[in-house]
Amino acid sequence: MSMTLGRRKGRPVRSKTANRARSKENRAAGLFLLPAFIGFAVFYLYPTGRGIWISLTDWNLLSDPKYVGADNYVEVATDPLFWNALKVTAYFVFITLGVQVGVALLLAAIMVRLTGSVVVRALLLVPWLVPNVTIGLIWLWMLDANLGFVNHLMGKAGSDTHGFFASPDEALLSVSAVNVWAGTGYVALLLYAGMLQIPGELYESASLDGAGEIRMFFTITLPLLRPILALVMVVSVIGSFQIFDTIAVTTKGGPVDATRVAYYYIYQEAFTHFRMGYAAAMALCLVVVLGGLTYLQMRLLRASTSDLA
Amino acid sequence: MSTSIQARPSAQAASAKPAAGETGHRSPRRRFGLGRALAWLVLGVSLLITLFPFYWMLRTALTDGNHLYSDSTSLWPEHFTFANFKRVLGLASDEESRAAGGSGADLDFLLYTRNSIIYTTAIVVGQTLSCAMAGYALARLRFRGREFAFAVVVGALMVPPIFTLLPNFVMVKDLGMLNSFAGMVAPTLLMTPFTVFFLRQFFMSIPREIEEAAMLDGAGHWRIFWRVVLPMSKGPILTIALTTAVWAWKDYLWPLLVGNEPDNRVLTTGIGVFLQQSPNARPDWTGLMAASTLSVVPMLILLVVFGRRIVNGLNFTGLK
Numbered sequence: 209m210s211m212t213l214g215r216r217k218g219r220p221v222r223s224k225t226a227n228r229a230r231s232k233e234n235r236a237a238g239l240f241l242l243p244a245f246i247g248f249a250v251f252y253l254y255p256t257g258r259g260i261w262i263s264l265t266d267w268n269l270l271s272d273p274k275y276v277g278a279d280n281y282v283e284v285a286t287d288p289l290f291w292n293a294l295k296v297t298a299y300f301v302f303i304t305l306g307v308q309v310g311v312a313l314l315l316a317a318i319m320v321r322l323t324g325s326v327v328v329r330a331l332l333l334v335p336w337l338v339p340n341v342t343i344g345l346i347w348l349w350m351l352d353a354n355l356g357f358v359n360h361l362m363g364k365a366g367s368d369t370h371g372f373f374a375s376p377d378e379a380l381l382s383v384s385a386v387n388v389w390a391g392t393g394y395v396a397l398l399l400y401a402g403m404l405q406i407p408g409e410l411y412e413s414a415s416l417d418g419a420g421e422i423r424m425f426f427t428i429t430l431p432l433l434r435p436i437l438a439l440v441m442v443v444s445v446i447g448s449f450q451i452f453d454t455i456a457v458t459t460k461g462g463p464v465d466a467t468r469v470a471y472y473y474i475y476q477e478a479f480t481h482f483r484m485g486y487a488a489a490m491a492l493c494l495v496v497v498l499g500g501l502t503y504l505q506m507r508l509l510r511a512s513t514s515d516l517a
Numbered sequence: 518m519s520t521s522i523q524a525r526p527s528a529q530a531a532s533a534k535p536a537a538g539e540t541g542h543r544s545p546r547r548r549f550g551l552g553r554a555l556a557w558l559v560l561g562v563s564l565l566i567t568l569f570p571f572y573w574m575l576r577t578a579l580t581d582g583n584h585l586y587s588d589s590t591s592l593w594p595e596h597f598t599f600a601n602f603k604r605v606l607g608l609a610s611d612e613e614s615r616a617a618g619g620s621g622a623d624l625d626f627l628l629y630t631r632n633s634i635i636y637t638t639a640i641v642v643g644q645t646l647s648c649a650m651a652g653y654a655l656a657r658l659r660f661r662g663r664e665f666a667f668a669v670v671v672g673a674l675m676v677p678p679i680f681t682l683l684p685n686f687v688m689v690k691d692l693g694m695l696n697s698f699a700g701m702v703a704p705t706l707l708m709t710p711f712t713v714f715f716l717r718q719f720f721m722s723i724p725r726e727i728e729e730a731a732m733l734d735g736a737g738h739w740r741i742f743w744r745v746v747l748p749m750s751k752g753p754i755l756t757i758a759l760t761t762a763v764w765a766w767k768d769y770l771w772p773l774l775v776g777n778e779p780d781n782r783v784l785t786t787g788i789g790v791f792l793q794q795s796p797n798a799r800p801d802w803t804g805l806m807a808a809s810t811l812s813v814v815p816m817l818i819l820l821v822v823f824g825r826r827i828v829n830g831l832n833f834t835g836l837k
Contacts, residue, residue: 234660236739238660240651240658243707244647244651244707247647247704248710252673256684269690318560332564337813337817339769342788345788345805346574346809347570348800349577350573389570421552446677457789491682494680495676495679
């Protein structure tokens with residue numbers, strides 16, 4: 209589906225009746241927009257302002273907030289745990305995104321060239337329908353050190369027992385792997401939908417010229433898919449930046465801070481240590497980082513321009 | 518949107534005329550056959566990896582808890598039993614569940630499922646309706662400030678949930694709506710920027726002539742919206758409603774913060790609590806997997822009923 213943001217041009221000069229019609233239309237628009245506007249004003253606009261204000265205070269939810277200026281931000285900048293959280297998050301996003309987009313591209317390309325079966329796509333989508341809490345639980349069991357199926361498999365292949373979620377070296381990779389497993393099918397379907405928009409004649413003429421599947425993928429599919437790919441990447445980065453449920457169920461940020469991603473750290477500061485001001489300041493810093501990253505990605509991937517001329 | 522994948526013409530030619538393709542530098546038929554087999558293999562392995570953990574979950578759920586340790590590699594449940602499901606559904610007595618290897622902790626599954634359904638339904642109905650109205654106004658009505666209003670929606674798309682989470686929690690707390698359905702559904706009941714955006718993009722594509730015809734018949738905007746536009750938009754509305762339903766069903770953090778009384782606890786948070794009650798040294802794996810299985814079932818039903826719609830609705834309808 210293409211999107212046009214064009215406005216209809218060349219409206220005739222307005223008469224009085226048209227003016228009356230316009231004010232009627234204004235009123236109608238107001239009524240149509242009212243419910244969504246209330247939701248927006250109360251739960252988006254106001255909280256945004258309030259969040260900025262909270263971040264300038266020292267507040268434990270019980271007593272009155274105390275204005276402390278930029279103190280929280282100074283603390284964020286010098287908090288090793290915050291930097292660790294950013295580092296862990298960045299590492300996690302990088303690995304997850306790399307593997308997920310790579311595998312999803314491969315699957316989407318295979319499906320486009322091989323089968324349009326809805327059943328195959330629906331099956332790939334199953335993990336996306338399952339709550340992350342359940343996914344975390346399933347993998348907690350699959351990767352259990354003593355009885356987990358994966359350790360059995362690896363044991364049969366002659367490997368030692370792995371701690372996975374319980375091992376500081378493996379925990380983050382394990383969470384990342386679980387996330388890849390849960391999200392790849394969904395990403396593959398998005399890319400598949402994008403690939404379907406590429407005209408088939410391009411492939412036909414390329415193969416008449418003797419290009420193989422792999423070469424066609426790199427010379428036709430990938431370049432033409434770029435805008436969609438860029439969007440998928442941006443959305444995936446934003447999504448994996450906000451990983452929370454899986455961590456909460458599997459590792460709780462441990463072992464030894466190894467998986468304490470930014471989102472989880474903010475949650476802990478706010479709801480276990482009741483440091484609302486500090487948590488809000490960190491959240492704002494995270495938004496700035498995320499905004500910068502998104503902008504950078506858009507620039508690098510030239511997302512807004514398409515090669516489909 | 519059904520798609521038939523075109524096989525490569527060279528392959529068709531090769532299969533139609535066996536002699537073709539034997540000339541020159543490559544034999545497309547053989548390479549193609551090998552490539553095809555390999556592609557199917559990759560797809561098959563991916564499906565296996567995707568689905569096996571769910572099978573393992575089911576297999577564990579059907580295993581007698583006391584025999585979980587006897588042979589944990591066989592693909593079939595050891596000592597097949599429905600006891601775990603009974604336990605999780607609260608149909609077993611305490612002695613029975615302890616005997617089956619449980620912790621005696623209860624998971625009031627039916628209650629949490631009911632709560633999840635209430636939570637999801639309220640959000641889907643409220644959000645879809647309210648966002649459809651807003652999307653229609655932004656797409657179709659000419660009013661002052663329309664461009665600005667739309668820019669605001671796009672701007673709101675960029676605000677990550679983490680930032681509004683804390684202030685919204687504080688607000689729900691101040692309003693005295695903690696641990697109530699009202700507080701749980703409030704933030705998303707009336708709009709999410711994405712839903713407004715999605716529906717506006719679709720309404721833009723409806724031909725104006727239809728509305729103009731209805732106008733000439735003397736119908737007002739309200740009637741046109743209900744009688745003409747909505748019936749025409751069943752597909753996209755169902756798509757976005759399903760997406761919203763999946764999202765609400767999976768939601769964890771917000772219900773955890775504002776709805777943690779048994780009376781309004783949803784499935785995701787209920788399972789979280791069930792996990793916490795499970796002894797760390799010897800987690801009640803069979804019970805946990807039975808609970809997991811049950812939490813997956815409603816979504817699977819959704820996939821079976823609306824499979825095609827969900828799968829084909831997943832595309833970037835001009836996202837951002």
